[in-house]
């Protein structure tokens with residue numbers, strides 16, 4: 397697998413100081429969480445890592461080569477992106493949407509084969525949306541749509557998953573199911589890099605964390621080293637109580653008196 401790397405990377409947020417250059421490698425088997433308040437730049441970072449936005453400085457490398465030097469088709473076989481917001485502009489069924497994940501693997505005019513359909517069906521089953529295969533995506537609930545988006549990337553089978561708030565719209569059972577699925581992806585030698593708003597889900601599931609501050613400051617490393625209450629309080633500008641449950645820290649916001 398070709399690991400994704402940020403090298404001296406400054407993401408381009410209009411009007412913001414450069415802040416700290418990002419230098420990290422998302423190694424096979426790792427599960428990263430990106431934490432930060434609204435507007436800190438999490439989505440901008442994810443889109444920059446996917447090659448959809450140009451960095452202000454530095455570069456994003458895939459297997460040691462800059463993304464700019466790699467054909468989009470090659471990139472799409474290696475990187476999968478689950479967006480935070482989706483525009484379902486034209487009517488497509490759930491199955492048609494999941495099959496889009498096979499496009500990087502087909503030649504331009506090649507039709508999907510039975511194997512592709514099997515692959516898509518398995519992904520829809522894993523995300524518990526196979527029963528919706530014939531429904532139009534724009535008729536689904538927010539959580540169902542989110543699971544179809546994740547199934548589409550599962551169908552794509554990238555080495556590196558980039559996800560923007562993958563637990564958005566999901567009920568507790570499906571949040572856990574999705575994080576479990578991503579854990580299995582990482583255990584099988586792929587890598588996961590996701591923005592999360594839920595600090596406790598990140599503390600429980602991620603082995604690496606990147607904290608992104610609104611002024612461009614950042615720190616990253618193994619989750620245990622990053623889960624320092626004082627740093628998290630500064631990150632969110634919110635006082636926290638820390639308790640330990642099941643051998644892991646649990647952070648609870650302090651109520652104003």
Ligand SMILES: Nc1ncnc2c1ncn2[C@@H]1O[C@H](COP(=O)(O)OP(=O)(O)OP(=O)(O)O)[C@@H](O)[C@H]1O
Nearest residue numbers: 409410432433434435436437438439440441480591
């Ligand atoms: N095209 C643009 N023009 C001007 N400012 C922009 C543009 N795109 C993003 N921004 C700003 O860049 C900052 C970072 O946005 P981004 O969506 O990356 O934040 P985020 O950390 O993902 O936030 P959230 O938690 O709310 O999803 C925000 O202040 C946003 O308003």
